[in-house]
Amino acid sequence: MNTLAPIDPRPTTSRRSRKKSRTRTELAEAGAHLFATRGFDETTTNDIAERADVSQRTLFRHFPTKEAVLYGDMDELLTELRDALEARPASEAPLAVVRNAVQSLADNFGRHRDRRLLQARLAATYPSVSAYSRATVQLGWEREIIAALARHMDVDPMVDARPEVIAGASMSAIRIATRQWSFSDGQLDYMALIVDALDAVATIGQEATPPGS
Numbered sequence: 329m330n331t332l333a334p335i336d337p338r339p340t341t342s343r344r345s346r347k348k349s350r351t352r353t354e355l356a357e358a359g360a361h362l363f364a365t366r367g368f369d370e371t372t373t374n375d376i377a378e379r380a381d382v383s384q385r386t387l388f389r390h391f392p393t394k395e396a397v398l399y400g401d402m403d404e405l406l407t408e409l410r411d412a413l414e415a416r417p418a419s420e421a422p423l424a425v426v427r428n429a430v431q432s433l434a435d436n437f438g439r440h441r442d443r444r445l446l447q448a449r450l451a452a453t454y455p456s457v458s459a460y461s462r463a464t465v466q467l468g469w470e471r472e473i474i475a476a477l478a479r480h481m482d483v484d485p486m487v488d489a490r491p492e493v494i495a496g497a498s499m500s501a502i503r504i505a506t507r508q509w510s511f512s513d514g515q516l517d518y519m520a521l522i523v524d525a526l527d528a529v530a531t532i533g534q535e536a537t538p539p540g541s
Contacts, residue, residue, distance in 0.1 A: 352390045354380045356400030368454050395460035413476035426498045427526045434519045448510035470495045501525035
């Protein structure tokens with residue numbers, strides 16, 4: 329009696345997706361190693377592809393530039409930020425929403441400390457990395473914060489400027505904290521620096537009015 333072969337319950341697309349994710353991770357790790365040991369400008373996309381044992385064409389299917397390889401793990405962090413922002417209670421003040429959501433990412437920052445420090449160092453050293461960080465990574469964060477705050481405050485961000493103002497100020501604070509952490513060679517507590525910088529934003533405009541004004 330013939331028996332039918334068991335059907336694989338996992339769809340082919342899932343296997344393909346896992347393979348794609350694995351290749352992307354391997355490329356990001358290969359890039360991080362080479363950037364740390366050789367330098368950013370000294371590393372080519374071909375070097376990264378060879379270390380990851382893939383073709384350069386495969387690399388470019390996943391990452392358009394070396395800068396994108398350096399920040400290849402940002403999708404995971406951006407997803408965590410989005411979820412953390414959405415999880416904040418409705419009663420929370422907008423700036424507290426950002427502060428507490430970012431603070432909840434401490435575990436991710438801790439797990440990927442060396443990668444975050446490498447990204448900060450290279451952004452402080454190489455103009456192309458700094459430009460990519462601002463135009464792609466930080467802008468992505470800012471857009472997530474604007475969208476989350478607009479929903480939280482139940483406003484249209486194209487009409488009400490507050491979500492964008494708060495998001496912009498928050499990203500400036502995070503940028504300052506990142507620079508301080510990089511200059512300390514990672515010796516300072518990165519998350520504490522971020523929280524302190526965000527708390528400083530909250531105090532702006534709250535200082536006592538000067539006498540005689």
